[in-house]
Amino acid sequence: MQLKETFERAKRASKTLALLSDEQRNDILMAVADAIVSQQERILKANTEDLAKMAKDNPLYDRLQLTPSRLEGIAADMRNVATLPSPLGHVTKQKTLPNGLRLCRVSVPFGVIGMIYEARPNVTFDVFSLCFKSGNACVLKGGKDADCSNREEVALIHEVLERFGVNPDVVTLLPATHEATGEMLNAVGYVDLCIPRGGRKLIDFVRDTARVPVIETGAGVVNTYFDKDGDLEMGRAIINNAKTRRVSVCNALDCLIIHESRLGDLPALVEPLLTHNPPVTLYCDEPSYAAITNGQLSADSLSLLQPATEESFGTEFMDYKMAIKTVASLDEALAHIDGNGSGHSEAIITANEAAARRFQAHVDAACVYWNAPTSFTDGAQFGLGAEIGISTQKLGPRGPMALEEITTYKWLIEGEGQTRP
Secondary structure: OOOHHHHHHHHHHHHHHHHOOHHHHHHHHHHHHHHHHHOHHHHHHHHHHHHOOOOOOOOOHHHHOOOHHHHHHHHHHHHHHHHOOOOOOOEEEEEEOOOOOEEEEEEEEOOEEEEEEOOOHHHHHHHHHHHHHOOOEEEEEOOHHHHHHHHHHHHHHHHHHHHOOOOHHHEEEOOOOHHHHHHHHOOOOOOOEEEEEOOHHHHHHHHHHOOOOEOOEOOOOEEEEEOOOOOHHHHHHHHHHHHHOOOOOOOOEEEEEEEHHHHHHHHHHHHHHHOOOOOOEEEEOHHHHHHHHOOOOOHHHHOOEEEOOHHHOOOOOOOOEEEEEEEOOHHHHHHHHHHHOOOOEEEEEOOOHHHHHHHHHHOOOOEEEEOOOHHHOOOOOOOOOOOOEEEOOOOOOOEEEOOHHHEEEEEEEEOOOOOOO
């Protein structure tokens, strides 16, 4: 293992984090947040180098791009993390046994968390802030598309850590190679938990290859069902926000499901998408295609319609593209989600509480919305400070993973000489 020494240093460094108080951790996070803003030019310069290697029409370009306002937002999230209560040392269960033994279950760090991610330079800062606050060292494996940005960000973090006398190995950035990914996934005894954040191909590779524990995150095939009792104006706003706010993120809308009795409202529902800049291409089944073409829309808008294929449903577009599926009932909508969703985020728009409650009870996803867009699936939006990813699995954390979700626990037992018969 060529990177064995790197992993060993990260493991040793993780032990030193236990010596820091929560106040010290918070001071360091605040200092890094200040440095992100005061030294944003160096980060933006590195990011420009990465952007120059990617076509602007690539769906990942938006994820890769950093701007002054985005860096301000990243710094604000880091300051928010610093103000949150520490997730460590919480007594989650305690009891005294009949024999007098006193048991206490207390939250502790995992140790070393490995993070694999693609063209997302913001993740570098998010992962650092959450791992550092929760007492975990982190080993980062970014994609080659964001390597210049990631290296400048980690260099900035190291400078602040060294200024505070903290071992910089608590944050380690691996080479942006496939070989480094393989070594991390096999770093048994060094990496306590690995979290992949990216597309389905990356997540499948990590799950199938890893010998270290893995929590799956990221891939999101997101549906929104406009029920027969849905409010038109509310639907317009929710659908537009869910699709166009940021098309490259995992909570962006991929498929609009509409009740057949509301097809007459479909042209008005999708009009904000068709007139958006840039506009959204719609992959329509036959009933929705007919309904939209019968509406009072311009020729330019109608040119954005495409016939849907089976592949249109169950696709995470990460682009200005969306599928439309017509159903005859709530049950049919639920069946469509069962067959095409990814367990990330799903939504229903309806004024019928019984339908909404049934939808929320039936849909098997980490986040299930009623009359709100899936764009809210985000750690910061949930009041968690930031997120290390959105877990779509059921074993362990589910949904936005923040401070509490990247801690584990241990049992502390106190006795007075008892022995077991």
